[in-house]
Amino acid sequence: MSLSVDIRHRLGKLDLHVAFQAPTGITALFGRSGTGKTTVINAVAGLLRPAAGRITLNGDVLFDSGARLSLPVHRRRLGYVFQDGRLFPHLSVRQNLTYGQRFAGRAPGPSLPEVCDLLGIGDLLDRRPGALSGGEKQRVAIGRALLSRPRMLLMDEPLAALDSARKAEILPFLERLRDQTEIPVLYVSHSVPEVARLATTVVVLEAGRVARAGGAEQVLSDPDMVRQLGLREAGAVLPATVTAHHDDGLTELAVSGGRLFLPRMEAPAGTRTRVRILAHDVILSRAAPDGLSALNILPARVIALRDGSGPGVIVQMQTGTDRLLARITRRSAAAMALQAGDDIHAVVKSVSIARTDIGTS
Incomplete structure (x- = not known):
């Protein structure tokens, strides 16, 4: 209908x-x-x-x-x-x-x-x-x-x-x-x-x-919508599937670009979910990070960069079949010489994703 x-x-x-x-x-x-x-x-x-x-x-x-x-x-x-x-x-x-x-x-x-x-x-x-x-x-x-x-x-x-x-x-x-x-x-x-x-x-x-x-x-996940959504609320929604619950209290999810580890979810393996990842919770790295405490590292490709009115830049990326946003400083974007088409890695802390940002799909 x-x-x-x-x-x-x-x-x-x-x-x-x-x-x-x-x-x-x-x-x-x-x-x-x-x-x-x-x-x-x-x-x-x-x-x-x-x-x-x-x-x-x-x-x-x-x-x-x-x-x-x-x-x-x-x-x-x-x-x-x-x-x-x-x-x-x-x-x-x-x-x-x-x-x-x-x-x-x-x-x-x-x-x-x-x-x-x-x-x-x-x-x-x-x-x-x-x-x-x-x-x-x-x-x-x-x-x-x-x-x-x-x-x-x-x-x-x-x-x-x-x-x-x-x-x-x-x-x-x-x-x-x-x-x-x-x-x-x-x-x-x-x-x-x-x-x-x-x-x-x-x-x-x-x-x-x-x-x-x-x-x-x-x-x-459209960077052109950041002003309407609000800078602090800008982010992306990724469809995901629960794959396993681990003994250390983490739940593993499969997303199109890899896997995510989040604090334990009360959902059986196979449950389809959707996860909201805020742009300000994403860190970017050109090389695959080594020795970090963050467990969630997704390979991605830069689609577009949008300058804000302040010192920030919104970076839109493709990871698997999904879109992801990161908010970094203009200084960091310049230091990394970021441009559309670059292959990078998006890093997300497991504990930065709130329970209210995880729902069924």
Whole structure:
């Protein structure tokens, strides 16, 4: 199922003109505050009528200004998860969940037991929202949306109101939602770690326009996106497979360019993962390093160098079939005489990769 959006709208000083395709999986609308993310998702939901354009879902027209067509919200069959959950406080979790079923009709979709198993909320059914943690409330809100049996889920910064512990709690459930259902998701976020963990497709918005759109690995490893993503958040996402757990507490992963050793992961051998490696955690060496404490050394070839506004340089590399970024000083790049086409080695410390930057694929 695919969402196609091509809309124009003016909201205050923001002149929005956005066009993109969102295929099956999680499509992340990423950008800073004020770039038009919520305007776009509300237009898809039918909560806002754009000045002009067209929105279709799997070929069905939701909005077409030329034909003067705008389906009402209830006929679009979309599930919406807001930032704050918006559960009914006077109803139990079970009653909140089954409330969504009132709008499902005879549409195919998951049952209550299936949703409870997917989101780990079976033991919460008799509790009221006031007795739930923030992460539990959001899981119930997602369950309620799923039980309305939507053709697509819309999520507007669903983790923004949660602390880091609650985010870490709910991220695996969102990964399960992505991997175990066929329901496409349009996910609004300004958090690079969230996008790197969850998204299959990324649409970067800037000043009401699409700055870049494509697969998560390609967009997040694009050196031209460093300004939009933020210098401290610049990095790359590498698909990987768990190959072994070692007695010294390290887990070995296979990536297209070699292997990585990370602090032990609770995942069986054969599990497909994705690992986010920040550009400032990568050191470059022309010769194969010898006598280093770092265990992760990947052979790579320089693709491009991008000067920053300060003393830094972003180096984009190819390692195997994947892309990797390194942020080094301009002085170091000059001393190494780096240029596109050079063969080098990328060095990454095992302990520099945070657990929140390792997800399922």
